[in-house]
Amino acid sequence: MKFRSAEDVNSALVAASGILGGYITARESGVRSLGTVPLVAGAVWAGRTWLAKGGPLTAGALGALYLGAFGVSHPLAKKIGTWPSVFAVTGAVALASYLAVDRQ
Template identity: 45%
Template sequence: MSAVPSAVLTTAGLIGGYSVARATGNRPLGGAVLAGFGAAAFETTRRGSGMGAAVALTTVYVAAFGLSHPLAKRVGAWPAVLGVTAATAAVAVAAGDRSEA
């Protein structure tokens, strides 16, 4: 059985983390979702493409989360989350998901 692609994991983490935080009003719970999926994406990428790619993807993932906050003030919360999620998924594919296809 092959691993879930890291693009799917980063997408679930960013959208899921925001959704959980918004629905529950509990930001730490949303952060836990974000962290859990981020850790899974790191491990999937590390196994498939090596430590360098995993660190690079994790850096992009954390930066995307951080960037979504000021971006939300300009374009709205959902457009910001969806935009950084799409960019992060593209990086995940470039970091090694292509080899899983």
């Protein structure tokens, strides 16, 4: 099996898939910790592209945003609802990924 090169991967799509996939997996399985599997996989896969296209500073900033978005989604969900919260943080991470590395 051969993966696409990091430069050819759309990191915004991968990051969004990781966040959404993590939430959906946790929700539908009933096992919250199981949601970390797609969440971490998305971070690692997108992070590989962030590093290759943007360098270590950009990768670190986007990684921090990804992790922070996960953390912020929980209290935000109490204010605006679960799905709106998940979509908001997913959109923020995807947009940042696109602007920082994918549109180049």
